[in-house]
Amino acid sequence: MKKYIIDVNLPYYFSIWNDQDYIHMKDLNDEWEDEVIWEYAKENNLTIVTKDSDFSDKILFHIPPPRVIHIKIGNVKMKQFYELIAYRWDDICELSKEYKLVNVFSDRIEGID
Numbered sequence: 001m002k003k004y005i006i007d008v009n010l011p012y013y014f015s016i017w018n019d020q021d022y023i024h025m026k027d028l029n030d031e032w033e034d035e036v037i038w039e040y041a042k043e044n045n046l047t048i049v050t051k052d053s054d055f056s057d058k059i060l061f062h063i064p065p066p067r068v069i070h071i072k073i074g075n076v077k078m079k080q081f082y083e084l085i086a087y088r089w090d091d092i093c094e095l096s097k098e099y100k101l102v103n104v105f106s107d108r109i110e111g112i113d
Contacts, residue, residue: 005041007050010071011078016089017049034058041066047096056101060112064100073106 006017008025017024025032028040034054041048047067048055056070069092073084084106085092092109095102099111 002044002046004049004069005037005044005046005066007037007048007052007055009051010049011081014082014085016082016086038066056103059101062100067096067100067102069096069102069104071104073104076106 001020002023003021004017004023005028006012006014006022006024008030010017010024012024012026023046025037029036032040034052037048038055038058040046042065045065047065047069049069049071050056051071053070055068059066059068071085073081076084085104088104088109092102092104095109095111099113101112103110103112
């Protein structure tokens with residue numbers, strides 16, 4: 001059963017997200033508008049993983065589902081992106097179970113309820 005939906009603005013070939021818990025927007029429809037993604041995630045109880053602030057702004061005014069993981073590390077090389085995310089991914093997922101929004105920065109992660 002899928003748990004996370006990876007937004008189109010994040011890498012498709014990323015080993016952390018390469019198992020049965022994840023689905024990438026490219027496997028659904030990479031042209032869906034944000035509202036369609038939101039509704040799909042809500043209907044399927046998925047957490048949206050994104051770099052798009054629109055989703056994190058929206059979740060502040062809604063009760064989950066969906067939940068949102070907002071990656072806010074800016075533009076970095078893929079190797080650095082992978083190292084930052086891979087190192088913290090388990091903690092990020094755990095926080096996401098407790099908080100409706102998890103912000104991921106290069107130096108910290110924070111949960112917002």
